[in-house]
Amino acid sequence: MNKAVRAAYLRPSPLGISVSGFAVICFLSGSPPPEFAQSVGNIDSTKSRDWVPGAIDHAQNMRLFKDADQGSQATPNIIPKLEVDCDASGNVATFQPGVATVTAHNAFFKNMGTNGRTCFTCHQPQDGWTISAASARARFDASGGKDPLFRLVDGASCPSADVSTPEAKRQAYSLLIDKGLIRIGITAGAAVLNTL
Numbered sequence: 001m002n003k004a005v006r007a008a009y010l011r012p013s014p015l016g017i018s019v020s021g022f023a024v025i026c027f028l029s030g031s032p033p034p035e036f037a038q039s040v041g042n043i044d045s046t047k048s049r050d051w052v053p054g055a056i057d058h059a060q061n062m063r064l065f066k067d068a069d070q071g072s073q074a075t076p077n078i079i080p081k082l083e084v085d086c087d088a089s090g091n092v093a094t095f096q097p098g099v100a101t102v103t104a105h106n107a108f109f110k111n112m113g114t115n116g117r118t119c120f121t122c123h124q125p126q127d128g129w130t131i132s133a134a135s136a137r138a139r140f141d142a143s144g145g146k147d148p149l150f151r152l153v154d155g156a157s158c159p160s161a162d163v164s165t166p167e168a169k170r171q172a173y174s175l176l177i178d179k180g181l182i183r184i185g186i187t188a189g190a191a192v193l194n195t196l
């Protein structure tokens with residue numbers, strides 16, 4: 001996947017309606033095809049992918065930590081061709097050059113695993129298609145921490161954290177709620193381990 005998820009933060013206009021720049025969401029429009037970004041020659045040879053096996057290994061080990069909560073997040077029927085949302089800094093706009101995306105027909109919005117998450121769990125237009133601490137906090141409060149964003153696999157500061165009470169759960173997900181952080185497991189190389 002290339003750098004397809006983008007959004008533009010726009011200065012608030014006096015009228016609140018003037019929008020001077022837009023994001024283009026290529027993947028929602030269905031092009032380029034998935035294999036495009038993975039073809040040989042399209043990968044930056046200066047970037048190492050040595051971390052990938054360790055990260056996958058780590059994610060698989062996380063299956064030991066079962067979530068009590070199930071369920072999915074609300075998903076709109078369509079992502080309109082142009083969507084403008086407000087946040088504390090102004091307006092966030094998403095523009096797709098084709099037509100509106102019907103979410104029911106797009107893998108990005110499908111639950112492909114077992115924990116209720118979709119790509120849309122973490123990539124939503126009102127947040128510039130990424131995660132913000134403010135929206136994580138709002139979703140925690142609205143769902144009592146049951147929203148699929150809050151899953152032990154990578155949402156909690158530690159996968160074995162105590163989530164048995166609302167207070168414990170808020171503490172367990174504090175990095176996500178306060179900083180908008182998702183945890184990624186990467187094996188430390190020998191050079192790093194030798195310095196510990």
Ligand code: HEC
Pocket residue numbers: 001002003004005108117118119120121122123129130131154182
């Ligand atoms: C648990 C949360 C989560 C889920 C679920 C998730 N992502 Fe992400 N994704 C992130 C985070 C965090 C980043 C890094 C910060 C960012 O760019 O938003 C990221 C980054 C990306 C990027 C790179 C964006 C860039 O600007 O370089 C792409 C592309 C992407 N994700 C696509 C997907 C797709 C496709 C799916 C579904 C198969 C998915 N993501 C599911 C959290 C998630």
